[in-house]
Amino acid sequence: MDFQQIRYFLALAKELHFWNTAGKMNITQSALSRQIQSLESELGVLLFERNKRNVKLTPAGKFLKDKWEVELNEMEFIHQFARQIHLGERGTIRIAHPDSISASIIPDIMASISNAFPRLQIELVQVLYENQQEFLLNYKIDLIITRDMNSAPGIRSEKIYTDNLSIVVPENHPYRTIDDLSKETLQQQKFILPIKDEGSSYSDIIHQMFKALEVVPDVYLHSEFGSTIIALVRKGLGVAILPDSYMYHESPGLRFIKLPFKTDLYLNWRAEDHNPVLSNVLKLILN
Amino acid sequence: MDFQQIRYFLALAKELHFWNTAGKMNITQSALSRQIQSLESELGVLLFERNKRNVKLTPAGKFLKDKWEVELNEMEFIHQFARQIHLGERGTIRIAHPDSISASIIPDIMASISNAFPRLQIELVQVLYENQQEFLLNYKIDLIITRDMNSAPGIRSEKIYTDNLSIVVPENHPYRTIDDLSKETLQQQKFILPIKDEGSSYSDIIHQMFKALEVVPDVYLHSEFGSTIIALVRKGLGVAILPDSYMYHESPGLRFIKLPFKTDLYLNWRAEDHNPVLSNVLKLILN
DNA sequence: TCCATTAATGCAATTTACGCATTAATGGAT
DNA sequence: ATCCATTAATGCGTAAATTGCATTAATGGA
Structure with a gap:
């Protein structure tokens, strides 16, 4: 059974006239007649009561007209949806x-x-x-x-992106600009740092940074969660090294001081x- | 688009193997391959991601598998229903x-x-x-x-059926059998009869009956509704001429006395x- | 009674679908 | 790394189906 046959049927069920319908569907009356016959024989259902003069739907034909109209619309919708999935729009x-x-x-x-x-x-x-x-x-x-x-x-x-690293301190901290930092004062800070995961280049970078500054940080706490780190810094429990992106979180009570180190996003x-x-x-x- | 193509697709979507699926569907791998291609190009949707080694559904293919399974069942149900209408079973x-x-x-x-x-x-x-x-x-x-x-x-x-006419009287009426009837006593009864509709053979028959009995009935009331007539007779307001079929209504307080006249049902x-x-x-x- | 209309049908041509055999790609085994 | 078995795609000839044209037969109206 072919969708086209059903479309022919629906057209004929509206027109109830083989010649007119054939014209509208761009086939000959002969083809239409045979398509309808083929549909009827495959279904095992007489769709039209017809003689050489009149065409009318049988009760089963009426039923199928109503049902198929709905189903074909449903199908068209499904196919449209599938096309959108195919195109990556859905x-x-x-x-x-x-x-x-x-x-x-x-x-x-x-x-x-x-x-x-x-x-x-x-x-x-x-x-x-x-x-x-x-x-x-x-x-x-x-x-x-x-x-x-x-x-x-x-x-x-x-x-896709490169972040600056900043040192994050509470608003009342003596560090105000990059120039306030010194090896000695850094050495006195309590640091809150991310967990040093095996093979994580991010924690590597922080590690390398301290190496370059020749500072061995006094790590007060490790956390995987930046929001936790920020909250702790705000409470004055320490200072942190974080990517600049955290500045966009609009957290009050903090100061970000940009450092000459970067971390990449992939x-x-x-x-x-x-x-x-x-x-x-x-x-x-x-x- | 052909229903068979969709059935092929659903089978392949289960098997994910052209040769096995082709075998189960009783066609060759070549035919199956081409049917799937034709389906894909008609829909404008890639259904399977395939190389010479593996076959897997695309997201759109997965979507259509789920939807088409439902739709095809729906369709099969509709066609079954239509067949029952065609056979006069629904x-x-x-x-x-x-x-x-x-x-x-x-x-x-x-x-x-x-x-x-x-x-x-x-x-x-x-x-x-x-x-x-x-x-x-x-x-x-x-x-x-x-x-x-x-x-x-x-x-x-x-x-399709022939009813006897009976005279219907209240239980306490002196008429007990057909032999109690006489021209003289009939003439004294008050009759409750159906409306004499133009061209109704039924009221004609009642009319002819009275002619045969040589009685001109004293008609107390005409009613189209048998149940009304019966209720009036039970109350003693008259006697009626009705088809025997009314006996099956199990109305108490009435006596049906069969008359030698008949009325047909068509x-x-x-x-x-x-x-x-x-x-x-x-x-x-x-x- | 005749005629115009119209659905069905025979036939030839075209299109489509199929199976067979082959090709080309690929993953696994040696 | 190389070879081989597996497997989806494809070229080609044949079979099947669909189509259009022309004709037929039935039917309602003039």
Whole structure:
């Protein structure tokens, strides 16, 4: 059974005239007649009561007219929807990102996506450092922004942004500009730092920074969560080294003093993932 | 687009293997490959991501698999339903009948129909004498049982039953058997009779009966409604001439005395009505 | 009774679908 | 690293289906 046959049937059910219908459907009366016959015999249902003069729907034909009209519309809608999925205009994408950028570049990225593809559903999630690779490879997330270059097989990684590192101090702290910093005073600070994850280039950079400053930091506390770190600094429990992106969180009571060190942000995705939604989002972010 | 193509797609979406699927669908891998390609190009949607080694659904393919499964089941259900309509096993038929037989042959007819065609919906209606023909010809009813032969063009009529006429008297009435009746006493009765409709053979018969008995009835009241007539007789307001069928109404306080006159019941329907439900019901009633 | 209309049908031509055989890509085994 | 078995795609000839044209047969109206 062919959709076209059903379209012929619906047209004929409206017109109730083989010649007129054939004309409208751009076939000959002969073809239409045979298509209807073929439909009837395949269904095992007489659709029209017809003689050489009149054509009218049988009760079963009337029933099918009503039902098929609905079903064909439904089908057309489904196919339209499928086309949008195919073009990456519909669908869901799960993006993981570090807390630090949730107020800096993430809003820009989201705005850009929802502007270009308003029908996309985006799920923003946070993923612990040790789960990042597994979640990506097991399709729990589709895209992840990290501060580490990822070189695992099957994962592609591109640098998308570079953050400055700042030292974050409470408003009443004597550090006011970069010039106030000295090896001696730094040595006296209590530091609140991110957890030093194995192989994390981000914590490496912080480590290298202290090396370059020739300071061995007195680490008061390690936390994976930037918001926790910021709250602790505000309470005067220590100072922190954080990427500038945290400035966008508009947290009062803090001062960011830019340091001459940088940390990169990378976009990571499955190399073999051809999901058109992903392709579209990648194009947008990497532009 | 062909339903068969969608069935091929669904099979392949389950198997994810062209050779195995082709075998199960009883075609060659070549044909299956081309059918899927044709489906993809007609839809404008890539359904499978495939190389010479692996086959997997695209997001759009996954979506269509879920949707099409539902739609195809829906369609199969619709077609099954249509087949039942075609065979006259499903549908609605509106049957009109005189009040008199609602407790005699109507229950038998209903039982017979619902036994043979349990899915049929029957609507029983009452139609005033003057509307009978119009309602039938205008498809307001499909079948009508009358006490008059109908010979209008486009209407077929078949005799299905013959009722005896009885004189109906209250229980305390002196008439006990047919032998108690005499011209003289009949002349003294007050009669409650049906309305003498123009061209109604039924009221004709009652008229002829009185002529044969050489009695001119003292008609106290005319009513079209048998139940009204019966109620009036029970109250002692007169006696009536009614078809035996009323005996089945189990009305207490009445005596039916059979008279040597008969009245026929006819089944009437549109001659050109080929509704299979009607055909089935006709076959049952006329057997 | 005749005629115009119209659905069905025979036939030839065209288009489409199919199976067979082959090709080309790929993942796993040696 | 190389070879091989597996497997989806494809070229080609044949079979099947669909189509249009012309004709037929039925039917309602003049």
